[in-house]
Amino acid sequence: MYAPRQDDGRSAEDVLHGTITPPMFPIELHGIPGSLHFHDVVESEFTIGNPESPVLVLARRVPHVGRALGYRLMWRGVTVTYLSDHQQPSGAEFTVDDGVLELCSGADLLIHDSQYLPDEFAGRSDWGHCTAEFAVWLAEKAGARRLALFHHDPDHNDDCVDEILATAQKLATTVDVFAAAERTTITVGPASH
Ligand SMILES: [Zn+2]
Structure with a gap:
Protein backbone atom coordinates (compact mmCIF):
# COMPACT_ATOMS: atom_id res chain seq x y z
CA MET A 1 0.00 0.00 0.00
CA VAL A 41 4.88 8.28 0.08
CA VAL A 42 5.85 11.93 -0.16
CA GLU A 43 5.86 14.10 -3.28
CA SER A 44 8.40 12.15 -5.30
CA GLU A 45 9.13 9.82 -8.18
CA PHE A 46 9.60 6.11 -7.64
CA THR A 47 9.20 2.82 -9.48
CA ILE A 48 6.94 -0.17 -8.84
CA GLY A 49 6.43 -3.54 -10.49
CA ASN A 50 8.84 -5.74 -12.40
CA PRO A 51 12.37 -4.27 -12.06
CA GLU A 52 13.07 -5.25 -15.68
CA SER A 53 10.15 -3.16 -16.91
CA PRO A 54 9.23 -0.90 -14.01
CA VAL A 55 6.30 1.49 -13.82
CA LEU A 56 7.48 5.02 -13.08
CA VAL A 57 5.21 6.74 -10.57
CA LEU A 58 4.99 10.47 -9.96
CA ALA A 59 3.29 11.49 -6.68
CA ARG A 60 2.04 15.02 -6.04
CA ARG A 61 -0.11 16.63 -3.35
CA VAL A 62 -3.72 17.17 -4.26
CA PRO A 63 -5.99 19.69 -2.48
CA HIS A 64 -8.32 17.77 -0.14
CA VAL A 65 -9.64 18.06 3.41
CA GLY A 66 -7.14 15.43 4.57
CA ARG A 67 -3.65 14.96 3.18
CA ALA A 68 -3.94 13.30 -0.21
CA LEU A 69 -1.67 12.42 -3.09
CA GLY A 70 -2.43 11.88 -6.75
CA TYR A 71 -0.41 9.48 -8.86
CA ARG A 72 0.78 9.50 -12.46
CA LEU A 73 1.84 6.04 -13.67
CA MET A 74 4.01 5.80 -16.75
CA TRP A 75 4.88 2.54 -18.47
CA ARG A 76 6.07 1.89 -22.01
CA GLY A 77 4.90 5.27 -23.23
CA VAL A 78 1.44 5.00 -21.68
CA THR A 79 0.28 7.27 -18.87
CA VAL A 80 -2.55 6.70 -16.40
CA THR A 81 -3.32 9.30 -13.74
CA TYR A 82 -5.25 8.51 -10.57
CA LEU A 83 -6.83 11.45 -8.72
CA SER A 84 -9.45 9.93 -6.46
CA ASP A 85 -10.02 12.93 -4.18
CA HIS A 86 -9.67 16.48 -5.44
CA GLN A 87 -11.01 19.63 -3.76
CA GLN A 88 -12.55 21.89 -6.40
CA PRO A 89 -11.99 25.62 -5.76
CA SER A 90 -15.03 26.92 -3.89
CA GLY A 91 -15.37 30.02 -6.10
CA ALA A 92 -16.93 30.23 -9.53
CA GLU A 93 -13.59 30.11 -11.33
CA PHE A 94 -11.85 26.78 -11.89
CA THR A 95 -8.13 26.70 -11.12
CA VAL A 96 -5.62 23.89 -10.63
CA ASP A 97 -2.34 23.47 -8.75
CA ASP A 98 0.82 23.11 -10.85
CA GLY A 99 1.57 19.71 -9.30
CA VAL A 100 -1.88 18.40 -10.20
CA LEU A 101 -1.55 19.67 -13.76
CA GLU A 102 1.81 17.89 -13.96
CA LEU A 103 0.09 14.65 -12.96
CA CYS A 104 -2.64 15.00 -15.58
CA SER A 105 -0.72 16.45 -18.50
CA GLY A 106 -1.35 14.46 -21.67
CA ALA A 107 -2.56 11.39 -19.76
CA ASP A 108 -3.96 8.57 -21.87
CA LEU A 109 -6.43 7.91 -19.07
CA LEU A 110 -7.34 10.23 -16.19
CA ILE A 111 -9.31 8.59 -13.38
CA HIS A 112 -10.78 11.55 -11.51
CA ASP A 113 -13.10 12.46 -8.64
CA SER A 114 -16.55 13.56 -9.85
CA GLN A 115 -18.60 13.13 -6.71
CA TYR A 116 -21.04 16.01 -6.71
CA LEU A 117 -23.79 17.52 -8.78
CA PRO A 118 -23.30 21.32 -8.91
CA ASP A 119 -26.19 21.82 -6.45
CA GLU A 120 -24.63 19.39 -4.00
CA PHE A 121 -21.21 20.97 -4.32
CA ALA A 122 -22.69 24.34 -3.35
CA GLY A 123 -23.53 22.90 0.08
CA ARG A 124 -20.36 20.80 0.44
CA SER A 125 -17.76 23.03 -1.12
CA ASP A 126 -15.10 22.24 1.51
CA TRP A 127 -15.61 18.49 1.79
CA GLY A 128 -12.61 17.70 -0.41
CA HIS A 129 -14.33 16.73 -3.63
CA CYS A 130 -15.58 18.10 -6.96
CA THR A 131 -18.13 18.05 -9.75
CA ALA A 132 -17.90 16.26 -13.09
CA GLU A 133 -17.85 19.73 -14.68
CA PHE A 134 -14.57 20.43 -12.89
CA ALA A 135 -13.17 17.03 -13.87
CA VAL A 136 -13.95 17.69 -17.56
CA TRP A 137 -12.43 21.17 -17.35
CA LEU A 138 -9.23 19.80 -15.82
CA ALA A 139 -8.99 16.86 -18.24
CA GLU A 140 -9.25 19.21 -21.23
CA LYS A 141 -6.89 21.82 -19.77
CA ALA A 142 -4.32 19.07 -19.21
CA GLY A 143 -4.86 17.50 -22.62
CA ALA A 144 -5.91 14.11 -21.24
CA ARG A 145 -7.31 11.74 -23.85
CA ARG A 146 -9.84 9.81 -21.77
CA LEU A 147 -11.56 10.66 -18.51
CA ALA A 148 -13.07 8.10 -16.14
CA LEU A 149 -15.55 9.77 -13.80
CA PHE A 150 -14.79 8.24 -10.42
CA HIS A 151 -15.57 8.51 -6.69
CA HIS A 152 -19.32 8.45 -7.32
CA ASP A 153 -21.35 9.75 -4.40
CA PRO A 154 -22.67 6.86 -2.29
CA ASP A 155 -26.13 8.48 -2.39
CA HIS A 156 -26.24 8.53 -6.20
CA ASN A 157 -27.94 5.63 -7.96
CA ASP A 158 -27.04 4.41 -11.46
CA ASP A 159 -29.56 6.75 -13.11
CA CYS A 160 -27.98 9.73 -11.40
CA VAL A 161 -24.49 8.62 -12.51
CA ASP A 162 -25.85 8.23 -16.06
CA GLU A 163 -27.18 11.81 -15.91
CA ILE A 164 -23.84 13.14 -14.64
CA LEU A 165 -22.10 11.25 -17.44
CA ALA A 166 -24.45 12.62 -20.11
CA THR A 167 -23.89 16.18 -18.87
CA ALA A 168 -20.12 15.67 -18.83
CA GLN A 169 -20.12 14.19 -22.34
CA LYS A 170 -22.10 17.17 -23.66
CA LEU A 171 -19.63 19.54 -22.04
CA ALA A 172 -16.53 17.74 -23.32
CA THR A 173 -15.03 18.84 -26.61
CA THR A 174 -11.68 17.02 -26.73
CA VAL A 175 -11.72 14.36 -24.01
CA ASP A 176 -13.53 11.03 -24.21
CA VAL A 177 -15.59 10.69 -21.00
CA PHE A 178 -17.06 7.58 -19.41
CA ALA A 179 -18.20 6.60 -15.92
CA ALA A 180 -16.04 4.20 -13.95
CA ALA A 181 -17.84 1.04 -12.81
CA GLU A 182 -16.86 -1.99 -10.78
CA ARG A 183 -15.05 -4.79 -12.62
CA THR A 184 -14.53 -2.76 -15.78
CA THR A 185 -11.39 -3.61 -17.73
CA ILE A 186 -9.96 -0.77 -19.77
CA THR A 187 -7.27 -1.06 -22.41
CA VAL A 188 -5.02 1.97 -22.54
CA GLY A 189 -2.26 2.71 -24.97
CA PRO A 190 -1.49 4.25 -28.31
CA ALA A 191 -3.22 1.36 -30.12
CA SER A 192 -6.56 2.02 -28.43
CA HIS A 193 -6.95 5.53 -29.80
ZN1 LIG B 1 -12.03 12.31 0.20
Whole structure:
Protein backbone atom coordinates (compact mmCIF):
# COMPACT_ATOMS: atom_id res chain seq x y z
CA MET A 1 0.00 0.00 0.00
CA TYR A 2 1.36 3.37 -1.02
CA ALA A 3 -0.01 6.37 0.86
CA PRO A 4 1.09 9.60 2.51
CA ARG A 5 1.29 10.19 6.26
CA GLN A 6 -1.51 12.26 7.73
CA ASP A 7 -0.82 15.80 8.91
CA ASP A 8 -0.72 14.46 12.49
CA GLY A 9 2.11 12.11 11.54
CA ARG A 10 0.18 8.84 11.41
CA SER A 11 1.11 6.50 8.55
CA ALA A 12 -1.44 4.59 6.48
CA GLU A 13 -0.50 1.53 8.52
CA ASP A 14 -1.23 3.41 11.78
CA VAL A 15 -4.58 4.57 10.45
CA LEU A 16 -5.61 1.09 9.29
CA HIS A 17 -4.42 -0.45 12.56
CA GLY A 18 -6.60 2.05 14.39
CA THR A 19 -9.64 1.30 12.22
CA ILE A 20 -9.41 -2.44 11.65
CA THR A 21 -9.49 -3.54 15.27
CA PRO A 22 -12.07 -4.88 17.73
CA PRO A 23 -14.65 -3.90 18.85
CA MET A 24 -15.48 -1.92 15.67
CA PHE A 25 -14.10 -4.70 13.43
CA PRO A 26 -14.00 -8.44 14.27
CA ILE A 27 -10.25 -8.95 13.68
CA GLU A 28 -6.96 -7.07 13.78
CA LEU A 29 -5.31 -5.81 10.59
CA HIS A 30 -2.76 -8.65 10.72
CA GLY A 31 -5.59 -11.19 10.85
CA ILE A 32 -6.49 -10.37 7.26
CA PRO A 33 -5.17 -12.97 4.79
CA GLY A 34 -2.33 -11.91 2.53
CA SER A 35 0.87 -10.04 3.13
CA LEU A 36 0.65 -6.31 3.62
CA HIS A 37 3.53 -3.98 2.79
CA PHE A 38 3.19 -0.29 3.56
CA HIS A 39 5.10 2.52 1.90
CA ASP A 40 5.03 6.09 3.16
CA VAL A 41 4.88 8.28 0.08
CA VAL A 42 5.85 11.93 -0.16
CA GLU A 43 5.86 14.10 -3.28
CA SER A 44 8.40 12.15 -5.30
CA GLU A 45 9.13 9.82 -8.18
CA PHE A 46 9.60 6.11 -7.64
CA THR A 47 9.20 2.82 -9.48
CA ILE A 48 6.94 -0.17 -8.84
CA GLY A 49 6.43 -3.54 -10.49
CA ASN A 50 8.84 -5.74 -12.40
CA PRO A 51 12.37 -4.27 -12.06
CA GLU A 52 13.07 -5.25 -15.68
CA SER A 53 10.15 -3.16 -16.91
CA PRO A 54 9.23 -0.90 -14.01
CA VAL A 55 6.30 1.49 -13.82
CA LEU A 56 7.48 5.02 -13.08
CA VAL A 57 5.21 6.74 -10.57
CA LEU A 58 4.99 10.47 -9.96
CA ALA A 59 3.29 11.49 -6.68
CA ARG A 60 2.04 15.02 -6.04
CA ARG A 61 -0.11 16.63 -3.35
CA VAL A 62 -3.72 17.17 -4.26
CA PRO A 63 -5.99 19.69 -2.48
CA HIS A 64 -8.32 17.77 -0.14
CA VAL A 65 -9.64 18.06 3.41
CA GLY A 66 -7.14 15.43 4.57
CA ARG A 67 -3.65 14.96 3.18
CA ALA A 68 -3.94 13.30 -0.21
CA LEU A 69 -1.67 12.42 -3.09
CA GLY A 70 -2.43 11.88 -6.75
CA TYR A 71 -0.41 9.48 -8.86
CA ARG A 72 0.78 9.50 -12.46
CA LEU A 73 1.84 6.04 -13.67
CA MET A 74 4.01 5.80 -16.75
CA TRP A 75 4.88 2.54 -18.47
CA ARG A 76 6.07 1.89 -22.01
CA GLY A 77 4.90 5.27 -23.23
CA VAL A 78 1.44 5.00 -21.68
CA THR A 79 0.28 7.27 -18.87
CA VAL A 80 -2.55 6.70 -16.40
CA THR A 81 -3.32 9.30 -13.74
CA TYR A 82 -5.25 8.51 -10.57
CA LEU A 83 -6.83 11.45 -8.72
CA SER A 84 -9.45 9.93 -6.46
CA ASP A 85 -10.02 12.93 -4.18
CA HIS A 86 -9.67 16.48 -5.44
CA GLN A 87 -11.01 19.63 -3.76
CA GLN A 88 -12.55 21.89 -6.40
CA PRO A 89 -11.99 25.62 -5.76
CA SER A 90 -15.03 26.92 -3.89
CA GLY A 91 -15.37 30.02 -6.10
CA ALA A 92 -16.93 30.23 -9.53
CA GLU A 93 -13.59 30.11 -11.33
CA PHE A 94 -11.85 26.78 -11.89
CA THR A 95 -8.13 26.70 -11.12
CA VAL A 96 -5.62 23.89 -10.63
CA ASP A 97 -2.34 23.47 -8.75
CA ASP A 98 0.82 23.11 -10.85
CA GLY A 99 1.57 19.71 -9.30
CA VAL A 100 -1.88 18.40 -10.20
CA LEU A 101 -1.55 19.67 -13.76
CA GLU A 102 1.81 17.89 -13.96
CA LEU A 103 0.09 14.65 -12.96
CA CYS A 104 -2.64 15.00 -15.58
CA SER A 105 -0.72 16.45 -18.50
CA GLY A 106 -1.35 14.46 -21.67
CA ALA A 107 -2.56 11.39 -19.76
CA ASP A 108 -3.96 8.57 -21.87
CA LEU A 109 -6.43 7.91 -19.07
CA LEU A 110 -7.34 10.23 -16.19
CA ILE A 111 -9.31 8.59 -13.38
CA HIS A 112 -10.78 11.55 -11.51
CA ASP A 113 -13.10 12.46 -8.64
CA SER A 114 -16.55 13.56 -9.85
CA GLN A 115 -18.60 13.13 -6.71
CA TYR A 116 -21.04 16.01 -6.71
CA LEU A 117 -23.79 17.52 -8.78
CA PRO A 118 -23.30 21.32 -8.91
CA ASP A 119 -26.19 21.82 -6.45
CA GLU A 120 -24.63 19.39 -4.00
CA PHE A 121 -21.21 20.97 -4.32
CA ALA A 122 -22.69 24.34 -3.35
CA GLY A 123 -23.53 22.90 0.08
CA ARG A 124 -20.36 20.80 0.44
CA SER A 125 -17.76 23.03 -1.12
CA ASP A 126 -15.10 22.24 1.51
CA TRP A 127 -15.61 18.49 1.79
CA GLY A 128 -12.61 17.70 -0.41
CA HIS A 129 -14.33 16.73 -3.63
CA CYS A 130 -15.58 18.10 -6.96
CA THR A 131 -18.13 18.05 -9.75
CA ALA A 132 -17.90 16.26 -13.09
CA GLU A 133 -17.85 19.73 -14.68
CA PHE A 134 -14.57 20.43 -12.89
CA ALA A 135 -13.17 17.03 -13.87
CA VAL A 136 -13.95 17.69 -17.56
CA TRP A 137 -12.43 21.17 -17.35
CA LEU A 138 -9.23 19.80 -15.82
CA ALA A 139 -8.99 16.86 -18.24
CA GLU A 140 -9.25 19.21 -21.23
CA LYS A 141 -6.89 21.82 -19.77
CA ALA A 142 -4.32 19.07 -19.21
CA GLY A 143 -4.86 17.50 -22.62
CA ALA A 144 -5.91 14.11 -21.24
CA ARG A 145 -7.31 11.74 -23.85
CA ARG A 146 -9.84 9.81 -21.77
CA LEU A 147 -11.56 10.66 -18.51
CA ALA A 148 -13.07 8.10 -16.14
CA LEU A 149 -15.55 9.77 -13.80
CA PHE A 150 -14.79 8.24 -10.42
CA HIS A 151 -15.57 8.51 -6.69
CA HIS A 152 -19.32 8.45 -7.32
CA ASP A 153 -21.35 9.75 -4.40
CA PRO A 154 -22.67 6.86 -2.29
CA ASP A 155 -26.13 8.48 -2.39
CA HIS A 156 -26.24 8.53 -6.20
CA ASN A 157 -27.94 5.63 -7.96
CA ASP A 158 -27.04 4.41 -11.46
CA ASP A 159 -29.56 6.75 -13.11
CA CYS A 160 -27.98 9.73 -11.40
CA VAL A 161 -24.49 8.62 -12.51
CA ASP A 162 -25.85 8.23 -16.06
CA GLU A 163 -27.18 11.81 -15.91
CA ILE A 164 -23.84 13.14 -14.64
CA LEU A 165 -22.10 11.25 -17.44
CA ALA A 166 -24.45 12.62 -20.11
CA THR A 167 -23.89 16.18 -18.87
CA ALA A 168 -20.12 15.67 -18.83
CA GLN A 169 -20.12 14.19 -22.34
CA LYS A 170 -22.10 17.17 -23.66
CA LEU A 171 -19.63 19.54 -22.04
CA ALA A 172 -16.53 17.74 -23.32
CA THR A 173 -15.03 18.84 -26.61
CA THR A 174 -11.68 17.02 -26.73
CA VAL A 175 -11.72 14.36 -24.01
CA ASP A 176 -13.53 11.03 -24.21
CA VAL A 177 -15.59 10.69 -21.00
CA PHE A 178 -17.06 7.58 -19.41
CA ALA A 179 -18.20 6.60 -15.92
CA ALA A 180 -16.04 4.20 -13.95
CA ALA A 181 -17.84 1.04 -12.81
CA GLU A 182 -16.86 -1.99 -10.78
CA ARG A 183 -15.05 -4.79 -12.62
CA THR A 184 -14.53 -2.76 -15.78
CA THR A 185 -11.39 -3.61 -17.73
CA ILE A 186 -9.96 -0.77 -19.77
CA THR A 187 -7.27 -1.06 -22.41
CA VAL A 188 -5.02 1.97 -22.54
CA GLY A 189 -2.26 2.71 -24.97
CA PRO A 190 -1.49 4.25 -28.31
CA ALA A 191 -3.22 1.36 -30.12
CA SER A 192 -6.56 2.02 -28.43
CA HIS A 193 -6.95 5.53 -29.80
ZN1 LIG B 1 -12.03 12.31 0.20
